[in-house]
Amino acid sequence: xxxxPAPELIFxxxxxxxxxxxCMYCGAPATHTHERRVTNPRLDAPSRSxxxxxxxxxxxxxxxxxxxxxxxxxxxGLWGDLRxxxxxxxxxxxxxxxxxxxxxxxxTTCDRHRHYARRFTRAVLxxxxxxxxxxxxxxxxxxxxxxxxxxxxxxxxxxTLAAPLIFVVVYDAVGPVRVSKVTRDSVTMGGVxxxxxDAPG
Ligand SMILES: [Zn+2]
Numbered sequence: 001x002x003x004x005p006a007p008e009l010i011f012x013x014x015x016x017x018x019x020x021x022x023c024m025y026c027g028a029p030a031t032h033t034h035e036r037r038v039t040n041p042r043l044d045a046p047s048r049s050x051x052x053x054x055x056x057x058x059x060x061x062x063x064x065x066x067x068x069x070x071x072x073x074x075x076x077g078l079w080g081d082l083r084x085x086x087x088x089x090x091x092x093x094x095x096x097x098x099x100x101x102x103x104x105x106x107x108t109t110c111d112r113h114r115h116y117a118r119r120f121t122r123a124v125l126x127x128x129x130x131x132x133x134x135x136x137x138x139x140x141x142x143x144x145x146x147x148x149x150x151x152x153x154x155x156x157x158x159x160t161l162a163a164p165l166i167f168v169v170v171y172d173a174v175g176p177v178r179v180s181k182v183t184r185d186s187v188t189m190g191g192v193x194x195x196x197x198d199a200p201g
Contacts, residue, residue: 007197009189013040013103019199023110026197030108036178037102038187039092054132074172079178081190088182103187107177108196117176125169131159 009024021030067117109116134156143146 005191006179007194009192009196011038011103011187011189012104013185013187014100016104019106019108020196020199021108022196022199022201023113024108024189024196025113025116025193026109026110026193026198027199030111031111032109032114034109036107038182040086040100040106040182040184067131068197074168077170078168084181105187105189107189113178119177120176127159127167129162131156134159147158 019033021033022028023030134152137152138148138156141152175191177189177191179187182190
């Protein structure tokens with residue numbers, strides 16, 4: 001667990017500041033940029049995210065183990081992020097847009113990390129599919145003499161219970177770069193590795 005809070009990358013509404021051309025995952029010179037626009041809600045008070053539950057962790061295995069111990073806090077932080085997302089969407093629906101109505105957010109990556117988010121999603125889906133397959137095996141084999149093998153039942157149970165917890169820890173520690181907080185004036189990116197902030201430029 002890091003002693004200092006992880007630095008945050010914040011984009012301000014209406015500010016066309018150029019981004020540093022370094023990979024947000026490894027800090028190497030960036031070769032790809034991905035731009036998206038995030039709608040700014042017309043909120044009177046800035047929306048909060050992760051209401052004090054955010055746990056700043058490194059992306060090494062030891063931090064992963066610490067995260068496992070701090071799982072309730074991590075879950076609480078994720079829940080805060082989810083709630084902030086819902087509030088953001090609700091605020092966008094009920095109020096007219098601000099001017100300018102959105103913030104331009106840029107993600108910079110090197111060749112190696114260009115499809116990191118996609119690979120991460122694919123890995124999660126693969127684990128979900130593997131759990132589903134185990135349960136299909138349990139259901140198909142339940143009429144066999146002696147029922148489904150014990151290892152299959154235990155594997156399906158443990159996999160189903162452990163997978164969401166492991167996912168939360170892994171997402172917090174090495175998840176893809178994503179929007180983590182939106183206020184009426186700024187968008188904060190989560191998951192930007194410290195190597196990006198250390199990179200020259
Ligand atoms: Zn990279």
